[in-house]
Amino acid sequence: xxxxxxxxxxxxxxxxxQAVKQGHLILPDAMSEALDVPRIRLQKMLRRGExxxxxxxxxxxxxxxxxxxxxxxxxxxxxxxxxxxAPAEAxxxxxxxxxxxxxxxxxxxxxxxxxxxxxxxxxxxxWASEWSRTIVSVYPGETLDRSETAxxxxxxxxxxxxxxxNLWTRVIATVGANERWNGRAPVGRMMVSVSRxxxxxxxxxxxxxxxxxxxxxxxxxxxxxxxxxxLLPLPARTTAGNIPALIRYVxxxxxxxxxxxxxxxxxxxxxxxxxxxxxRGLVSASRLxxxxxxxxxRRGIRVTVGSVRSLRLAESIYYRTGTxxx
Numbered sequence: 001x002x003x004x005x006x007x008x009x010x011x012x013x014x015x016x017x018q019a020v021k022q023g024h025l026i027l028p029d030a031m032s033e034a035l036d037v038p039r040i041r042l043q044k045m046l047r048r049g050e051x052x053x054x055x056x057x058x059x060x061x062x063x064x065x066x067x068x069x070x071x072x073x074x075x076x077x078x079x080x081x082x083x084x085x086a087p088a089e090a091x092x093x094x095x096x097x098x099x100x101x102x103x104x105x106x107x108x109x110x111x112x113x114x115x116x117x118x119x120x121x122x123x124x125x126x127w128a129s130e131w132s133r134t135i136v137s138v139y140p141g142e143t144l145d146r147s148e149t150a151x152x153x154x155x156x157x158x159x160x161x162x163x164x165x166n167l168w169t170r171v172i173a174t175v176g177a178n179e180r181w182n183g184r185a186p187v188g189r190m191m192v193s194v195s196r197x198x199x200x201x202x203x204x205x206x207x208x209x210x211x212x213x214x215x216x217x218x219x220x221x222x223x224x225x226x227x228x229x230x231l232l233p234l235p236a237r238t239t240a241g242n243i244p245a246l247i248r249y250v251x252x253x254x255x256x257x258x259x260x261x262x263x264x265x266x267x268x269x270x271x272x273x274x275x276x277x278x279x280r281g282l283v284s285a286s287r288l289x290x291x292x293x294x295x296x297x298r299r300g301i302r303v304t305v306g307s308v309r310s311l312r313l314a315e316s317i318y319y320r321t322g323t324x325x326x
Contacts, residue, residue, distance in 0.1 A: 024065075025063060034067045045077070068111075154186055191210055261302065
């Protein structure tokens with residue numbers, strides 16, 4: 001295997017075909033053989049970011065220096081995982097051109113020393129974070145067919161965050177970070193748009209939801225790009241006018257699977273304004289419909305969104321008229 005660490009990799013990227021001929025960029029099968037790992041494991045390493053591929057004429061080639069030696073291999077692959085948010089070419093360039101402060105060494109030259117490696121890991125995290133910014137925006141009155149509208153948002157939050165984290169987990173983490181909101185509440189329908197920004201100016205649309213207050217503000221009508229539409233009851237402490245709290249609540253609901261994931265018993269109790277023990281009693285009495293925990297793949301009691309809303313409406317009618325709705 002050529003001494004790839006001594007090469008000018010940024011310059012080699014300008015002559016990729018030559019790099020392939022010289023063995024500095026190798027096909028996945030050759031890398032699998034060099035590492036003595038099966039191809040299926042190599043694909044997992046690529047997905048995790050331990051390895052990365054550079055495309056030449058539409059075919060993926062892996063830089064040969066990623067084979068490394070036994071003493072530095074683990075650290076090199078861990079460093080590559082940290083750099084994952086950036087494009088492969090940018091990762092390759094950083095590893096061979098960036099300079100670790102104090103020693104003025106390239107990252108690939110700092111792998112043998114624990115102190116230097118810790119410093120490089122810190123620099124890698126800072127550099128990688130700049131390649132992925134999650135943007136959460138709220139637009140009043142928009143529809144899903146305007147999910148990439150150029151209109152000025154009513155609310156926007158931006159956070160540098162690893163794109164491999166679950167989408168809705170990133171949304172929850174982003175709300176409250178670098179916020180721009182004048183405190184004005186939307187009137188009627190609003191669109192929540194989630195996108196990811198990578199330098200220099202690449203913007204990837206990731207998700208959008210239409211939220212419309214319903215039941216006098218006690219529920220939200222949710223419409224997704226997947227065509228799903230349903231009513232989500234809100235806890236008393238969450239109002240449609242508090243945009244950050246509303247987005248966090250909806251994002252947590254979507255992270256749990258949306259309507260198909262139902263609601264935890266604690267969330268249902270919050271919506272109904274009752275204790276957890278009383279909520280369990282409602283499940284036992286079949287007034288709250290329980291989801292099949294095996295089907296949902298989640299632990300603990302979860303109940304359907306529809307049954308929570310229906311029960312709250314029935315209780316509301318009872319308190320107004322003295323008649324319990326069936």
